[in-house]
Amino acid sequence: MNGLNRVIRSGVRRRRVQTVVIALVAAAAVTASVLGAGLLVASEAPFDDAFAAQRGPHLTVQADPAHVTAAQLTASASASGVSAAAGPYPLLVVPMAVGPQGMRIPPLTLVARADPGGAVDRVELIGGRWATGPGELVMGGGMVRLPLGATVTTAGGTELTVVGTARSVSGTAGGWVAPSAVAALDAPGVTHGLQMLYRLTDPAQVSAGRDAVAATLPSGAVVSARSWLDIRQDAVEDAAVFVPFLVAFALLGIVMAVLVVGTVIAGTVGAATRRIGILKALGCTPGGIVRAYVTQALIPASIGALAGAVAGNLIALPVLAETEEIYGSANTAIAWWVTVLAAGGVLAVVAATGWAAALRAGRLRTVDAIAVGRASGPVRGRWASRLAARLPVPRPIGLGLARPFARPVRTSATLLAVAAGAAAVTFASGLGASLVRIQTALDQNTADVTVSGSFGGPGPGGAAPGGLPPGGSAPSGSASALDGAAVLAAIAAQDGTRAAYGVVEEPVTVVGIADPVRLSAFSGDASWAGFEMVSGRWFAAPGETVASAPLLKAVGIQVGDSLTVRSDDGTTTSLHIVGEVFESSPSVFTSTATVPGLQPAEFPIALTDGTDAGAYAEKLTAALTAQSLTAQPTGADVDPLLLLIQGLTATLTLLLLAVAALGVLNMLVLDLRDRVHDLGIHKALGMTPKQTIAMVIASVAGVGLTGGLLGVPLGIAMQRLVVPSMAASGGLHLPASLLDVYGPALLAALALGGPAVALLGALLPAGWAARTRTATALRTE
Amino acid sequence: MTDSVIDLRGVSRRYDEGPPALDDVSLSVAPGECVAVLGPSGSGKSTLLNLIAGLDRPDSGTVTVAGTRVDTLGEAASARFRRTHVGLIFQFFNLLDDLTVLENVLLPAQLAGARDKASREHAARLLDTLGIARHAGAYPGRLSGGERQRVAVARALVNRPALLLADEPTGALDTASGEDVRYLLNDLHAGGQTIVLVTHDLRLAEACATRTISVRDGRVEAGVPA
Structure with a gap:
């Protein structure tokens, strides 16, 4: 057994690159799995845990x-x-x-x-x-x-x-x-x-x-009675937004981990077949061989898994902190069993692939195993070699292009890993772009400057006018003393104004919905405000309105139907629904001309290019002093949930890209080890280091390009599946404009992602190949 | 000795902590000469050949081949030098199994960026001269040892090198194939090709070499006209 331990130790030490690759891939795979699965689990029950801990009310009654x-x-x-x-x-x-x-x-x-x-x-x-x-x-x-x-x-x-x-x-x-x-x-x-x-x-x-x-x-006596089930539904919907996105990344991570870990281990053992033959010739049993090589793979994999588990838990902290912020005393750490399961799963993949490959090598006849690497083995992919020789490219590149066809299984696994990496990047960029568009559409906050009224009474320390927070709710109709047309005219007269409209928001009641519904009434053209139509069209005439999906769903009506809203003062207004607008809360949008007595209370303004928003706001405030209105530049109001998802997306994407690049690196390391003697021949015949680098990079260029071309449509399909699922979790229908985010330039850039990953993974091995001394390579068996 | 194809002065090479593989070796080879380097296994013959080919560098001394100090060349310059000035023949042929015979022969020319048509014609002529033209489209795995070594010779000659280095060219061949290679090298030498042979095969040395050099324990013991 001592001899076997020595074999294991020397194997780990001697194959340093492979050992490091195994550790890194295991680390990345465990990190991605812990992150994906852990957050998935954490998003399941925070509300229930916190509700139980706080002894939340099942029924909240507001009485008169x-x-x-x-x-x-x-x-x-x-x-x-x-x-x-x-x-x-x-x-x-x-x-x-x-x-x-x-x-x-x-x-x-x-x-x-x-x-x-x-x-x-x-x-x-x-x-x-x-x-x-x-x-x-x-x-x-x-x-x-x-x-x-x-x-x-x-x-x-x-x-x-x-x-x-x-x-x-x-x-x-x-x-x-x-x-x-x-x-x-x-x-x-x-x-x-x-x-x-x-x-x-x-x-x-x-x-x-x-x-x-x-x-x-x-x-x-009872004014309202709120069920805890409604609150729970709202909370679960928020958390559910994460689920499709995490599932997609978790699946990608698992597929890539299995592919790359499997290839690394199988390749490592396969490359050691001759060594295994020598060990057998010296008396090592097949069982001992399997134990030695599985252990040899498990040592770096365990170190990597440990590092990955720590990294996954650390990266999850800010996400869980946000969950805690939302739900109170919820989970503040990844469930321990998720970490154990993720690390154990990756180690099981390592052990299984190592076992299968070592078993195969262990069962080879000793004489055949020893002969591997000395005698000429079967040569695959000669057709590709012949084809590449005819290509009008420098010979080293032709030699490199044909190389992947000599090891089709290894190449296929690497190709899939690169494709998964490209799919992850495509999906992540599409997800990010869609989420930004969704936020813009929901915020309706594309204004550069916003004019709003002061609070309806003297503020502390005097009667200085104040404004609404940028992007905040417009005041309700209480500010109806304003002459909206006059304010809009003053805004239009201001240098630098590109477009402006007035808006007022009024809580109204709608039969069938317990809580008040937001009615937004507009003066002027608000088409540039970022509203996205799901179906139908924007209102064009008095009496017409567009409504949000939550409202249509709650009331059970659709575009083309009519809706009656009731203001606080008891006034009822009948509205004809001409379109469904993308909006997350139960809302209706119409013209101020539709609702008698309403005047805009807030005026979002778009400026011409090059106009300084601060200077513009100062001038406009001075011009509107008589109306007690204040103009303020609109600040960027970024949703923390969006930032969180984008941060997670970037992290997971980088992890998957790293795994893909490691897959390429591993393929090349194995390939160069297989062919180090051939490399020596090439160099002896006059192949320069630059030509060697070109040959090595060319050998993965095809894999990278094909992986990219396969991955991009896969990533787009994932974006098309996941983003609407995320929106559906929040009860929203997505307009196509929020999904169509892939322009030709972005697609071209994404298609180059595969070759970029391949290049990244090829740089180190290409350098090694170029630096290998010719005499050393020729002596290598 | 400016008219020498090979000029080694005080060359030593030691691997790790062992005894020197070559110890203070000086040697000259004139144009058109065929020198056989003889000696037992581990005597330093192959190290000598590697240094001349620029595949390895000495720890001390100078190695000048075809007027170029190859011991000072970097990897890239050494590769460029080799493909234009030196042809290499190995004991175990070192043909690339995934390339056809013709593609193997063409490879040094293609690496040197030679014009495709011209190098193809030259390679075809070489294969014809060496009697293996019918195997141009075959893969090396299907050829006999003698045929493979002929392919290796054709590959070594495709860039018209000033110097042909052969490391045990008959070492892996049966008697008949070895005889073929002997005739081939003899013909090449007769045509004016400068050749350095490393061999255990005394018959090859006698048949081809104008001079033999004996190497033992890293030192050149004698230079005897054949």
């Missing part, structure tokens, strides 16, 4: 204090099917502004709670402390996020300081205040309510629980 007392709500905790309850908590929807200029932010739903704990909805405090008195605010993790120490001014002029940040996975509030703060928050425009939270004995029977609770309360 005009119809129900706190005592009646407290008594509702004894309703049939209720296992625990918390509340009633005072609830206020408070318009707010921030900063010295009174910049308006969306109204914040504040809940007054003495502490974050309790039997239901144990809010997790993640920074600072809980609010204990008036003037203190604990911010939630909703759309509006303010740092500790920031101040906000309520509609009534009360100043609140952020003393803590917290999150409720159930999203029961946008912020929390102490019960003693409630009185000071009251002002015109502030909505009051009472919040009651229930946990049910049977979480699946939310409707029954709601009915049971409602039965204990006076008629009209």
Whole structure:
């Protein structure tokens, strides 16, 4: 056994390149697998874990204090099917502004709670402390996020300081205040309510629980009752966006890992056939041979797998941190069994391919095994050699081009690895481009400058006008005192204006949808704003509207149908749906002429090329002083989820490219080892180092080009499959324009990706081949 | 000795920590000479040949071939030198199994960037002269040892080298094939080709060589006119 150990050790040391390649490929394969599978698993259950940890409410009831007392709500905790309850908590929807200029932010739903704990909805405090008195605010993790120490001014002029940040996975509030703060928050425009939270004995029977609770309360007491299942659905949809993308990368990673690891191991053992023959001649049994070579492959593979497991877990950290940010106390690390399974799987592939190849070599007759590398073996691919000799290219290139046909199995495996690498790059670039287009279409935020009104009251420290945050929600119709036509005329008169439109957003109710629906009304041409039509056309006349898929789905209507919306003041408007617009929330878009009394409150502006947005905004603000409007350059508002996906895509793509390049490198190392004697002959006959490099690179150029040509359509097909699946996870239909991202220039560049990977993998072996001394190569058996 | 094809002065070569493979060897070969290098296995014969061909470099001393100091050449320059000035014949032929006979013979010319038509005509003439024209399209694996060595000779001559180096050219051949190669080399020498033979085959040395050199333990012991 000592002798066998020595054989193993010397094998690992002597075949250093192969040993390093095995370790690197195993590392890359494990990293990709841990990352893909780990995130897949992590995206499955964060909501459920966090909901259970926080004892989230299965039923969240908002009650009208005009119809129900706190005592009646407290008594509702004894309703049939209720296992625990918390509340009633005072609830206020408070318009707010921030900063010295009174910049308006969306109204914040504040809940007054003495502490974050309790039997239901144990809010997790993640920074600072809980609010204990008036003037203190604990911010939630909703759309509006303010740092500790920031101040906000309520509609009534009360100043609140952020003393803590917290999150409720159930999203029961946008912020929390102490019960003693409630009185000071009251002002015109502030909505009051009472919040009651229930946990049910049977979480699946939310409707029954709601009915049971409602039965204990006076008629009209319940304003809204939100099921935890709806919240869960929203959360799972967010996480589900990752699933198709991760599955695609995980599959690519596994296929490439098997191909490259298999080729590396089989090639390594195959190249050692003569050594195996000598070992057998010296008395080593076939079983000993198998043990020696499987162990020889497993040593570097285990080191690589360990490194890959560490790398995969480290790379996953920022993604999991984002998941934690979204869901609260969720998974903060990859599940341990995923790491074990990924590393074990890759090592199993290594062991299996090593075992099969060593077994074959071990079973060869000793005399035949020894003869390998000395006698002339069967020569394959002569037809290619003949063909290449006729090509009008320098002879070294012709020799290189024919070379892959001499080892068709090895070449095929490498070809598939390169194709998978090219597919990964194509898919990644298409995914990235589609996601950017999708974000642009969803943000409708292509403006260079945005004009908006100040908060409807004196801001802190005076009446300075303020603006909306760039890309933020337009104010509702409360700013309807503006003369939209006059503002648009003033904007049009400003030097540097290319296009502008006015918009106002108004919450409306639609029969069939519990929550308010956003109605956006436009003045002027908004066609450049980035709206993408899924079907039909943009509205063109008063009374026409376009609607989003979530709205059409919720109401059960389609393009061509009519829709009635009801404003807060009770006005109803009938709209004829002429198109479906790409938008993630239930929304309708129409002209201001359709809804009487609405005037635009925000004016997105596109500037002519070369116009300085800052200087333009200053001039325009001065011109609009009379209207109390402010122009601000629109900042880039990048979705963190998009950044996350793009970062992950880049990481996984680089990993797969590295595996593909290692596959090429491995193929060449094996090939050069097979042919080192021939290489010596070539050099003895006058082949220069440059010609040697050209020959080696040419030997993978065909593989690279073919791999690229196969990989590009595969990558496009994946993009066509995965991106719509990701959108469907969010309940969206994708217009073709968001998928058609591959222009001729990009396609040409992607097709060159295969040769680029091949070149990358060939550089080192080509250098080795060029540097090999002729006499040494000729002496090599 | 400017008119020598080969001029070695004080050449030594040692591999790793072992004894010198060549120790302070000086040697000259005149144009048209056929020199046979004799000696037992491991005496340094092949090392001598490798140094002359520019396949290896000495640790000390100078190696001048056809007026060029080959011991100072880099890999690329050495390759270019070899393909224009030196033809190599090996004991085990060293033909490329995936190329036909004609393609093997053409390869040095193609590497040198010779015009395709001219080199093809020259290669065909060589194959004809050597009596293996009928095998031009065959692969080396199908030829006999003697035929393979003829192909190797044709390949060595395709660039019209000033010097032909042969390392045990009959070592892997049966008696009849060895006889053929002896005649062939003799004919080449008679035509004015400068040849250096490394061989154990005394009959070959007697038949072809104008001078024999004996190498033992890395040192040239004698230079005897044949």
